Every structure is written in C-alpha cells, then in structure tokens.
Amino acid sequence: MRVLVTGGAGFIGSHVAEAALAAGHEVSVLDDLSVGKRANVPEGARLFEVDIRDGDAVRGAFAEARPEFVSHQAAQASVAISVREPAFDAAVNVVGSLNVMQACVEHDTARLVFASTGGAIYGEVAEGTLASESHPTHPLSPYACSKLSVEHYLAAFSAEHGLASTVLRYANVYGPRQDPHGEAGVIAIFARRLIEGEPIQVNARRTEGDDGCVRDYVHVDDVVAANLAAFEGRIDAPVLNVCTGVATNTRSLATRLREHLGSPSDLRDGPRRPGDVERSVLDPGALSRVIPDRVPLVDGLASTANWFRDTGV
Template sequence: MRALVTGGAGFIGSHLVDVLQEAGDEVTVVDRLRTEANLQRAIERGARLVSADVTDVPAMLEAFAEARPEVVFHLAAQIDVRRSVEDPSMDAHQNVGGTAAILEAARVGGARRVILASTAAVYGDPVRLPIAEDTEIAPLAPYGASKAAAESYLALFSRAYGLSTLALRMSNVYGPRQSPHGEAGVIAIWCSAAAEDRPVTVFGDGAQTRDFVYVEDVVRGFLAAAHTADEGALNLSTGVETSLVDLAATLGLRTESGPGRLGEIARSSLDPSAAAARLGWRASTPLAEGLRKTLASMRGE
C-alpha cells in the first residue's frame, strides 16, 4: 500500500517506517526532521521525505497530493506533558491543529484511512484498573486534553466525510531509539543511567505503576489497524502494572529519593482485550526481554 507516516523520524514512527518498507509498502515520511539518524536505512530503501510541520496546511495538502497515500499514520505530536502545562496553547496548536490539518489533507487527497497515535493520558487517573475504552475521558494535563480533542476530530471527519479513522491509545511505549533526554519515558532515562552506571531518582515512594509496552509490539498494532475498518479508539497495552521500584530493581539500578511530583498519575494499566478482539493484536514481548534489548541499544551493542 501507499502509506504516509507523520513523525516518521521519531522513536515509534521510524520503527513503523522500517516495518512498512520491509512489507514492500511505498512510504512517505512527513517530519520536521530535527534529525535524520533514525531514517538512514529508510532513505536508502527509497522512502520519500517531506520536511514540514503538520500544522502547515498548504504543505500538507501538497505532500498528500504528491504521495496519494491510502493509509495515513499520524504520529507527529507534542508529547511532553511538562511543556503542555507550561504552554498549553502551543500544545493545542500542534496536537489539535496538526491533526485537523492532516485529516483535511487526507480527505482532499483521497486517503482511505487515518490512524492516530493517541495516549493513555486521555483517561487521567481513574479509580478502576485496568482501564477500558469506555472509561470517562478526564485528562489531568493539556497534553491529554489535546489528544482527546484530536480524537474528537477523527470522529467528526468520519461522520461528516466518511473518512475511516481509528485512535490507538498507547500506554507507556519503550524500546530502542527512544531518546533519554527531553520528553523521554522513564525506561529510556533509566536504561541510559544503567548503561553509564549512574543512580536514578525515584520521585515519591516509587509505588506508582505504569503499563510498559515494547515498541515492536506497538508497531504491529498500527499495522493491524491499517488492515481493518474498525473505528473509534482502542488501547495498545499489556494490561500489566509495573511499579517504578520494581523497574529499578530489574535494571539493577542504584536509586535516590526525590519528592513526589504534583499531578503525577498514581497507577496506570490499560485493558488490551478490545484490541485483541477487534484487531487480533496482543503485546508479546515480556518486560525483561524488552529491557534487555533497550539496554543493549543504549550501550551500542
């Protein structure tokens, strides 16, 4: 198929591009291209690159007209929760405005389907775990709110224009190529520390939990979603809670204590059963194996 991946130079996007090309698909990448390091192999294989911001509507219309994608994987986003709190207008511009621009370009360009990379952050901190898709949307930060709004635009374009859309709400994705800097997840930061034999800071009591899902499993979920007609929203997750204390122990890290952080979600685990039923998808990488691969990548092995 002809596929277009926004944010294709990023952590998850570059893995998706690789797998699409391995399947023989024609791939166009739209990215602001702060770095092309993750795309070197894709470029050699013939991936077409468009250096542009997804909020630039004329640029998106032009890119889609040239690429004529059948399926659009929309992964470009502002993903730093702290930045979203500091500058909610910027966050909304990127995540809501960018999604609206992509949907309009997809509609005008005749794309068959748009799949959005959404997040567990739309749920906030619900009482009942694991979190199913019918749980109330109640984000705790502008980032989660902007992703929830982006999902609403998918539903709107589906109703108004018949565009096939699906949002994939990912839990905490980790794996090779995830930067340990900036908006990185805890596993990237802690694997970097383990590779350099540095201690890590555990904020609060360390009992807070996350649902860690390996990037290769997530990519399989996106591919499965591309070949179905399912709409709405689905969780991509393991359904397993892991505490930060247990994560540090698994990585053999020395820890230091820090104060708890305001607004941090205490527990998180998403129910993946709907994705299993509707997409035939399940996460298959045990945490220990995924950590081993991620740590090896950090060490350059």
C-alpha cells in the same frame, strides 16, 4: 499501498515506517525534525521535512505522496512540556492534527491511524482495575486534553467527511530509538543514565520516597503491529488500547534495569511531577483479539537496555 507516517523520524514513527517498508508498502515520512532525527528515517522512505502546523506545507506533501493510509504519530509528546506550554502543545497536537486530517480528506486517504494516549486520557485508574476503551475519559494534563480533542475531531470528520480512522490509545511505549534525553520515556532515560553510571531518580507518586507512579509498559513492536493491523483492516473497533495490562511502578523498573545492566548508579528519590497521573494500567482484552501475544516486559527491558548499551545512543 502508499503509506505516510507523520513523526516518522521519531521513536515510534520510525519503527512504523520501517515495518511498513518491510511489508512491501511505499512509505513517506512527514516530520519537521524538531525532535526526530534524519538518521531514524529508514532507507527507502521519502522524507518531507514539514511542520504539521503549516497547513499548506502538509497539503503539498500529501499532493506528492498521495498516501492511501496515514499513520499520524507526529506530536509534542511530553506531558511535562504540555503543562509548561499548553498553547504550544495545542498548536502542534490539535491544530497540526487538524491540518493532517484535512489533507486526508482532500486527498481521499482511505484510513488515518491516530496515535492517542491511553496512558494519559483515562486519568487515574483505580487500584486493582484496568481501563478498557469504555472507561470514562478524564484528561488531567494539556497533553491528554489535546489528544482527546483530536479523537472527538476524528469522529466529527468521520460523520461530516466520511474519513475512516482508527484511534490507538498507547500505554507507555518503550524500545530502541526512544530519546533518552527527553522528558518522557523513563526506560530510555534510566537505561542511558545507568550505562553512564549517573544517578537515576524515582519521581514520587504522592510523597518523596514512595515507589513512584504505576504504569503499563508496552514494547514498540506491539505498537507497530497494531498500526499495521489498522492499515490492513484487521481492527474493527474505532478505538483500541495498545497495552499489556501489567502494572509496574517506577522503583521496580529502576531496580530491574540497574540489575540487568550491572550498574553502580545511585537510585534517588524525587518529588511528584506536575501533570503525572498516579496509576494508569489499561485493559488489553480487545487488543488480544488482534495481537494475541505481546512482548513480555522482562524480555523487552533486557533487549532495550542492551540496545542502548550496544549502540551508545
């Protein structure tokens, strides 16, 4: 099959592109390299250096690549940036996604897989509970608003144009190649700083000095498996959480990584970050029927920390 991965020079997209190639598909990557790196694009994939905000350029790339399946990963992916620059977030995440969706319609793409966010879209998830796909949505940041609005546009495009889509609501994804210098991706940021002996900071959940926000950390291999399952028609549901259901706070993450790496780094306390939800843990029930086994956090943390140590990224 011909597969196009938007954002395929970034963290998750490059893993999806790599796995699609390994599965024997013909793979194109569409990325403006604003955050992603050319070096992340796997050998054998064709790169279209295109900004998704440029509808004509997106259409041009689709005309050449003629994708049967599209994995739409390209995005402004930081909650913090979306709070500071909401119009920029909407330009990339809403208007850019509409350009991708229109190109899919014009080129009869069989299915569009959309990287949405379970980590931000449900808002606060009450203590002791897991958010399933039917949990009410309550976006608390411009980033969550833009992702949820694309989900609605996809339903409208399905009704109006028959565009088939699968929405994957990722929890907090981690793994090799995540940008350790960005504002999102706490495991990558901690790993890099711990390796360099720099202090790491636990941003508060409510008040400085608490254990920080609670999240559901899912390994990128599980996210890749969900994307491939969607291409292969193994996901019936229009919306699927991609998560583990395991709740982890920032302090325990920091402590475990520091211990694994044997780092002398200081652990400091920081203030709450605007836009951050306090607790987000998702229900993996539906995902379990597609992907029964997920990477356990203890293994995923160790292999990711080792990757950052061994590659020097």
